[in-house]
Amino acid sequence: MTFGNIFRVLLIVCGLTFVSACDSAEERAENHYQKGIALLQEGDVDRALLEFRNVFKLDPAHRDARHIYAKTVLERGNYQEAFSQYLRLVEQHPDFFEGRRELAELAVKTQNWEEARRHTRLALEMAPEDPRIQALDTAITFRRAIQDGDQATQAAMLDRALTLKPILPENEIVRSVIIDGFLRNGDEDKALAEIGETIALYPENIQLYRMRLQLLSRQGREEDVEARLREMVRLFPDDEASKALLIRYYLSREDSDAAEAFLREQITPGVQNDDARITLIQFLISARGPQVAQAELDKFIEDGTNTDRFRAMRAGLAFDMGQQAEAIAELEDVVANAEPSVQTREIKVAFARILASSGNEVGARALVEEVLAEDVGMVEALKMRAAWLIEADQADEAINVLRSALDQKPDDPGIMTLMSAAHARNGDRELSGELLSLAVQASNSAPAESLRYAKFLIASDKLLPAEGVLIDALRLAPGSYPVLVELGQLYIRLKDWPRAEQVERALRGLDTDAGTAQADRLRFSILRGQTNNADAIAFLETLTREDDSATAAQVAIVRAHLLNGKPDAARTYLDELLAESPDELAFRFLDAAVYASTGDFKAAEQRYRSLLKDYSTSERLWLELVRTLSRDGRPDAAATELDRALEILPEGRDLLWAKATLLEQGGDTQGAIGIYEKLYAQNTSTSVIANNLASLLSTVRDDADSLERAYAVARRLRGSDFPPYQDTYGWIAYRRGDYREALTHLEPAAAGLPQDPLVQYHLAKTYIALNRPDDAQAQLEKTLQLAGETARPEFDDARQLLLQLKNDG
Numbered sequence: 001m002t003f004g005n006i007f008r009v010l011l012i013v014c015g016l017t018f019v020s021a022c023d024s025a026e027e028r029a030e031n032h033y034q035k036g037i038a039l040l041q042e043g044d045v046d047r048a049l050l051e052f053r054n055v056f057k058l059d060p061a062h063r064d065a066r067h068i069y070a071k072t073v074l075e076r077g078n079y080q081e082a083f084s085q086y087l088r089l090v091e092q093h094p095d096f097f098e099g100r101r102e103l104a105e106l107a108v109k110t111q112n113w114e115e116a117r118r119h120t121r122l123a124l125e126m127a128p129e130d131p132r133i134q135a136l137d138t139a140i141t142f143r144r145a146i147q148d149g150d151q152a153t154q155a156a157m158l159d160r161a162l163t164l165k166p167i168l169p170e171n172e173i174v175r176s177v178i179i180d181g182f183l184r185n186g187d188e189d190k191a192l193a194e195i196g197e198t199i200a201l202y203p204e205n206i207q208l209y210r211m212r213l214q215l216l217s218r219q220g221r222e223e224d225v226e227a228r229l230r231e232m233v234r235l236f237p238d239d240e241a242s243k244a245l246l247i248r249y250y251l252s253r254e255d256s257d258a259a260e261a262f263l264r265e266q267i268t269p270g271v272q273n274d275d276a277r278i279t280l281i282q283f284l285i286s287a288r289g290p291q292v293a294q295a296e297l298d299k300f301i302e303d304g305t306n307t308d309r310f311r312a313m314r315a316g317l318a319f320d321m322g323q324q325a326e327a328i329a330e331l332e333d334v335v336a337n338a339e340p341s342v343q344t345r346e347i348k349v350a351f352a353r354i355l356a357s358s359g360n361e362v363g364a365r366a367l368v369e370e371v372l373a374e375d376v377g378m379v380e381a382l383k384m385r386a387a388w389l390i391e392a393d394q395a396d397e398a399i400n401v402l403r404s405a406l407d408q409k410p411d412d413p414g415i416m417t418l419m420s421a422a423h424a425r426n427g428d429r430e431l432s433g434e435l436l437s438l439a440v441q442a443s444n445s446a447p448a449e450s451l452r453y454a455k456f457l458i459a460s461d462k463l464l465p466a467e468g469v470l471i472d473a474l475r476l477a478p479g480s481y482p483v484l485v486e487l488g489q490l491y492i493r494l495k496d497w498p499r500a501e502q503v504e505r506a507l508r509g510l511d512t513d514a515g516t517a518q519a520d521r522l523r524f525s526i527l528r529g530q531t532n533n534a535d536a537i538a539f540l541e542t543l544t545r546e547d548d549s550a551t552a553a554q555v556a557i558v559r560a561h562l563l564n565g566k567p568d569a570a571r572t573y574l575d576e577l578l579a580e581s582p583d584e585l586a587f588r589f590l591d592a593a594v595y596a597s598t599g600d601f602k603a604a605e606q607r608y609r610s611l612l613k614d615y616s617t618s619e620r621l622w623l624e625l626v627r628t629l630s631r632d633g634r635p636d637a638a639a640t641e642l643d644r645a646l647e648i649l650p651e652g653r654d655l656l657w658a659k660a661t662l663l664e665q666g667g668d669t670q671g672a673i674g675i676y677e678k679l680y681a682q683n684t685s686t687s688v689i690a691n692n693l694a695s696l697l698s699t700v701r702d703d704a705d706s707l708e709r710a711y712a713v714a715r716r717l718r719g720s721d722f723p724p725y726q727d728t729y730g731w732i733a734y735r736r737g738d739y740r741e742a743l744t745h746l747e748p749a750a751a752g753l754p755q756d757p758l759v760q761y762h763l764a765k766t767y768i769a770l771n772r773p774d775d776a777q778a779q780l781e782k783t784l785q786l787a788g789e790t791a792r793p794e795f796d797d798a799r800q801l802l803l804q805l806k807n808d809g
Helices: 003-042 045-058 063-075 079-092 097-109 113-126 131-148 151-164 172-185 188-201 206-218 222-235 240-252 256-265 274-287 290-303 307-320 324-337 342-357 361-374 379-391 395-408 413-425 429-442 447-459 463-476 481-494 497-509 513-529 533-546 551-563 567-580 585-597 601-614 619-631 635-648 653-665 669-682 687-700 704-717 723-735 739-752 757-769 773-787 793-808
Strands: none
Touching: 003 045, 003 063, 045 063, 063 079, 063 097, 079 097, 079 395, 097 113, 097 131, 097 172, 113 131, 131 151, 131 172, 151 172, 172 188, 188 206, 206 222, 206 429, 206 463, 222 240, 240 256, 240 274, 240 463, 256 274, 274 290, 274 307, 290 307, 307 324, 307 342, 324 342, 342 361, 342 379, 361 379, 379 395, 379 413, 395 413, 413 429, 413 447, 413 704, 429 447, 447 463, 447 481, 463 481, 481 497, 481 513, 497 513, 513 551, 551 567, 551 585, 567 585, 585 601, 585 619, 601 619, 619 635, 619 653, 635 653, 653 669, 653 687, 669 687, 687 704, 687 723, 704 723, 723 739, 723 757, 739 757, 757 773, 757 793, 773 793
16 A cells, blocks of 8 residues: 555544544533433432533533523522523524523513613514513613603503513513502502512512512501511511511511510420521510520520520620620630531621621631631621622622622622622712612611612602602601601701601600700701791700700700801800800800801910810811811911821821821822822722822822722712712723713813813813814813913923914814
């Protein structure tokens, strides 16, 4: 045989071997797929999923295996993995309509509206007449109409959903649009009927029960509320929120005995039913006091059903009662001697929270990492890790951590609240607000979650929706002092005096010192708001006659005179107070403040210095002295006193802030950055400090690391309507080369700060980057007109740029 023949034979043999190997891989993949299908039919889901993963090793693009795998993990409640599998599926098979549709539905279910819009649009192009796709499009359009306040489109989408309902009677998305549409129209009876029908279809969806409960409460159907609550406790025995809500219901009717009796019914002596015992302890702490709860814990420990758990709880209670050293020692003993288990990990996380609150963050982090090394999905540990990531401005990483936690506990309001905070750090206020709303829903309108969301709405000037959130919270917790305070302040802002008076009466009905004091403040605000200034002052004077120690009311009278433009009346009244009580701190402080407000800075200075002899560690007094000296045109004296104050109070946040401002004004920007970095490290949630730090980093430093640091700190400012924040974020976006994003922030910033030449310069630079020379020239001329003779590198640059534009023109 010649060499050529030998080569041809070998080539044929190798080719056959290659084809055989390909066929073998495909056959093995198909074999694993068929095994997976068979195992699913037998109910062996874990082994079925393993077979499908074997398919992917041999054939990553196996469409049917990927599809059934995604559907299966979705049915098990693992939304994050299901989403990633569906996403891989449509990336590999972009024309696979069914996968695209299911991915869009999952995106709606998980509130991932950006992905929902994208995949719904693509699916609509494939099958515009498909009812499920029409349902998705209806939900997305309905949501956008709500955000835009477009009531006509909302009504149209409700009609469309009602048309789709007979075609898709079991479609949750259609049902949710109908329920929401009825609620927004005020058709509560129709909404209740729709919720009832949907519960019959999805009896395991606890959110529907919660929604029905809220409506029954809103309608005042007390007997139905109690019956439905008991039904929820029976149907969802592991849902502690339902039990807590039933307790809140009993307490709202001032029937604490019924609440305690219900909780004790849940406990079987000698049996380890920890959840029931823990709920009882939590109730006793709030309703009977910590000592009673502590005695009950001692009984549980003696009972011996779960000694470690209740020793840990007793230690936590002792910590809250001020016995910190004893509490930490007991927890250390419990953790050191407990066997590794889920419970031990839960105790470690609780211990980590105590360590963090006591200032030992290193110890807390070590415990959390130890827990996560044993169980990567431990929800409470993930929440702590996420909180630390948010504080470190690593919001994207925090969101990924929280998605893992949410997969395991999709109804946890704490996870939703943390995710809201993470999205807020990223500047995504819309998504942040949605998550706060979901937290309210998941918590059954609990006071804390409701307050948080109401404050978000008020900050967005959505006062009436905020009112609805607060009222819903009060229906099942009518004695919530913080909610009543917020609602009263809201009515003052709305100038709704009759409802403000209702809140005043509710506060007085609490029969507590705090409630009465807040009711008095509310009454004063009502009278002032109605421009009954004389009546408002008369009311305060009545309070001082009824209570000899009513210092707050007396101070308020002085302030009221000042607000009414009557400084002489304020001085006369204050002199009378000082004659009677010359050593009263509040009156002495007010004495100095009144002199400063009327321009007598020397008299104010004298009184602040006198106060500081007695109260040298008062940060507020030092600050007022520094401000008084500044207002008196004595900046050097102000700086000297500020340095003296910082020698006494080196960690005073407001003093440090004032020092940073002085350094910046004096040209020591690096020193100012150092102070802002220190303040920011102490509390990363303060937006003003974040803005000042990011602004300096992006304007006085040119290195890439400082720019990225500025961006990480300033992302929360994205989308803000506050001009200084818009300027900071816009300039950072410009420096990072994102000129379109910069423009959307710098144009409103320049309009909002029309006299600030640096802001105008930032906008001019953006116009140049976007090749808008005419706009840039006008903006540079405005910059230089405002800057005048101010010596700054930016304005020198502006002069050169303007000259260049004129020459080019």
